Amino acid sequence: MMRLTAWSRHAPAWARNIGREVAAFGVVGALAFVVETASFNLLIFGSPSSDGGALGSAPVLASVLATLLAMTVSWVGNRYWTYRDRRGAVDRRELTLFVGVNLVGMAVTALPVYVSHELLGLGSPFGDNAARLVGWAAATLLRFVAYRSLVFTRSGEDPTHVPGSIERWTASLRDTRRRGALWPWALAALAAVCAYAVSVVFHPGYFSADSLVQLREALGETPMHDWHPPVMALLWKMLIDSTGAVSAMAALQAVVLWASLWLLAVLVWKRTGSRGLSLAMLAVGLAPHVVTFTGVVWKDVHMAYVLLAACAVALLAHELPAGRTKTRWALLVVGVLFLAYAILVRKNAFPAVIPVFVLLVLALWPAPGRRRWLVATGVLLAVTAGANAAVNAVADPLPSRQYAQIPLDDLVHVLTPAQVRAAADRAGADPALRDALASAATTCQAKKIPSDAYFHCYRRDTAPDPLSPRNVDVMLEMWTQQMPKHWKGYAEYRLQLFAKLLFQSNYPFQDGTRAQPADQPDAIVDTPANETLKSSLRYYVLGFVRDVPFLFQGWFWLAVSLVLMLRRRWIGPYTRELRLLGASSVLYVLAYLPTSPESNYRYVYWPAIAGTVAVLLIASAHVVRRRTKADGSGVSAETAVSDETGVSAETGVSAESTEADEAQVPDARPTESPGHVRTRAGSSGGAVPRP
Numbered sequence: 001m002m003r004l005t006a007w008s009r010h011a012p013a014w015a016r017n018i019g020r021e022v023a024a025f026g027v028v029g030a031l032a033f034v035v036e037t038a039s040f041n042l043l044i045f046g047s048p049s050s051d052g053g054a055l056g057s058a059p060v061l062a063s064v065l066a067t068l069l070a071m072t073v074s075w076v077g078n079r080y081w082t083y084r085d086r087r088g089a090v091d092r093r094e095l096t097l098f099v100g101v102n103l104v105g106m107a108v109t110a111l112p113v114y115v116s117h118e119l120l121g122l123g124s125p126f127g128d129n130a131a132r133l134v135g136w137a138a139a140t141l142l143r144f145v146a147y148r149s150l151v152f153t154r155s156g157e158d159p160t161h162v163p164g165s166i167e168r169w170t171a172s173l174r175d176t177r178r179r180g181a182l183w184p185w186a187l188a189a190l191a192a193v194c195a196y197a198v199s200v201v202f203h204p205g206y207f208s209a210d211s212l213v214q215l216r217e218a219l220g221e222t223p224m225h226d227w228h229p230p231v232m233a234l235l236w237k238m239l240i241d242s243t244g245a246v247s248a249m250a251a252l253q254a255v256v257l258w259a260s261l262w263l264l265a266v267l268v269w270k271r272t273g274s275r276g277l278s279l280a281m282l283a284v285g286l287a288p289h290v291v292t293f294t295g296v297v298w299k300d301v302h303m304a305y306v307l308l309a310a311c312a313v314a315l316l317a318h319e320l321p322a323g324r325t326k327t328r329w330a331l332l333v334v335g336v337l338f339l340a341y342a343i344l345v346r347k348n349a350f351p352a353v354i355p356v357f358v359l360l361v362l363a364l365w366p367a368p369g370r371r372r373w374l375v376a377t378g379v380l381l382a383v384t385a386g387a388n389a390a391v392n393a394v395a396d397p398l399p400s401r402q403y404a405q406i407p408l409d410d411l412v413h414v415l416t417p418a419q420v421r422a423a424a425d426r427a428g429a430d431p432a433l434r435d436a437l438a439s440a441a442t443t444c445q446a447k448k449i450p451s452d453a454y455f456h457c458y459r460r461d462t463a464p465d466p467l468s469p470r471n472v473d474v475m476l477e478m479w480t481q482q483m484p485k486h487w488k489g490y491a492e493y494r495l496q497l498f499a500k501l502l503f504q505s506n507y508p509f510q511d512g513t514r515a516q517p518a519d520q521p522d523a524i525v526d527t528p529a530n531e532t533l534k535s536s537l538r539y540y541v542l543g544f545v546r547d548v549p550f551l552f553q554g555w556f557w558l559a560v561s562l563v564l565m566l567r568r569r570w571i572g573p574y575t576r577e578l579r580l581l582g583a584s585s586v587l588y589v590l591a592y593l594p595t596s597p598e599s600n601y602r603y604v605y606w607p608a609i610a611g612t613v614a615v616l617l618i619a620s621a622h623v624v625r626r627r628t629k630a631d632g633s634g635v636s637a638e639t640a641v642s643d644e645t646g647v648s649a650e651t652g653v654s655a656e657s658t659e660a661d662e663a664q665v666p667d668a669r670p671t672e673s674p675g676h677v678r679t680r681a682g683s684s685g686g687a688v689p690r691p
Helices: 001-011 013-045 059-082 093-117 125-151 165-179 183-202 209-219 230-243 246-270 275-286 299-318 325-345 347-364 369-395 402-414 418-424 431-447 471-484 489-501 531-547 554-566 576-588 601-630 637-645 659-664
Strands: 676-681 684-689
Touching: 013 059, 013 125, 013 659, 059 369, 059 576, 059 659, 093 125, 093 471, 183 246, 183 275, 183 531, 209 230, 230 369, 246 275, 246 299, 246 601, 275 601, 299 325, 299 347, 299 369, 299 576, 299 601, 325 347, 325 369, 347 369, 402 418, 402 431, 402 471, 402 489, 418 431, 431 471, 489 554, 489 637, 554 576
Parallel strands: none
Antiparallel strands: 676 684
8 A cells, every 4th residue: 555655656647647537437337327227127127016117118218328328428527527627608519529428338339249240250259258358448548538638628739738648649630630630531431331221121122034044143153244244243243152141232332432521521621621511521422312222232333423423533632742652543543443343234325434534534633645545444444344344254144135135125126017917028037036126016006115115025035036147137227227117116215215214113112023022033032121111212212202302313413423524614723523423414314315215213313413522522612702702802713723723713723734733843732721712812822611
């Protein structure tokens, strides 16, 4: 005891303070634990003399109330005892941080249990309790550090007075919080939570008929063919082989989406200093017209998410300072990999990829020059061709000649049955094929079936296969002979079908085909879906379909894309990027004019995502301009941003036009802290704090 007393007299002041805080923190935590346990049991089971608690039939509500009561005890005890020397007036910041830290602590406590039980398969009582103990220890340490450095901070302290290493560390952490450097990590945590929540709702994934075909190919139950992209089946096979779960593909989709949105949210935060706008960018993933397909394993979803990832990479490159040659080329390769996958997973994505590729190159080098254009284009072509050759070598897909459905639709809808017969004879068709085509034309026109004649009008069970090499050649010859003669009917038919795509969407919410287990692989039947969560999501999406139907219709997103593409200037630094995003969406939608098989919202899913992101980028530019004017700098947002990027908003001339310039000109752009807007003060740049 005498030794401990002597140590306490000679120990540094910071060590004595830490020891007292640890003891008080432990006592308050133990008391909060007792209160939570006792109140929960009292609410559920009641007193020994009663028949049950007031919330015996609502254990979840009882747990929430007990947790809130324990948090109240913890806040009072730590504020008025553990950190009583730092007590000031109760403010919203302190309460918000306290609640946030406790919510994060709850997640940290549960994470080891989830990893142990769900991922590692350690389902024994010892394993679960050991994992919970690890989580409890980590959460306790997190709470102690966060309470000391963020929540209960000393009011009126001198920031220059740092008596010890602990105080220096906590002072640095508080300074980091004030500068907003912790906000990107908070966005990352929120994006991870959202990705996990979406994966749980959609678990193990919603499977359309196309999805089930590709799953059977990935499981090896059926051979691969090129009707659906073999690259997607190969990727799914790799995920199943490495994880043993068919849900891995839906989880990967969620990761790509939320990682891209997180990167965009961070970029918005760094440029505007607005937490609200950064959260809005992150919330794009929860918008009804986006979340409706998040868990559907579809090639259209894959294409949309990788294009969004490529745009996020491009906007990240837009913020790079001068120089960084290796970083720029690395980002080019990453973006090209996303674009190559988009082309391989959706054949008609090529028109949409071109503007995104231009966006990527111009973001990396605002004035790239002919050599860089040639090299970048060569990289895209080489990666795409090499990946396609590798996929074909590994998968060896069977040819399906799916493209023949397009001339089949045109022939049976534009020509009369008699004209179909005459055209088939002129092209040298077999009598069986001629009769089958004429019968399909009769069925489609009599029943007014607008498209997909291969599935709805052609008798595939008894008629010759229209997709055989011989019959495909015959139909192509019929098409080239007849469509120029009936060009008015062809134009009317295609415009009618395209108008239906734009104004009459279907599949606003995809339930999957889990209702017919006999048609599904055992891996799906053995993985039950969460019907409660699925129903909640269905009501959410279909409510917006009823109240805001244009969000799910092609005409609206085509109009948004046209405005983005045709407007000459946009406020802020992203005029070129916004116009290219609009061009990508317009080209993708227009590519369905001669090829659209039916009206389906998934065909405008990429324009819907691109348009939503573009609207938020425009809103962020308006915030920057408003704050710049409020600061009284007299400099427009466009000029302020041009100082950051090295590109004149008026002329588009870049300071980094050649690699030699990059190597010789030092980086004159100072690092900008989040929450600041750059303006021009005299001849030198300055940073004006965000109000």
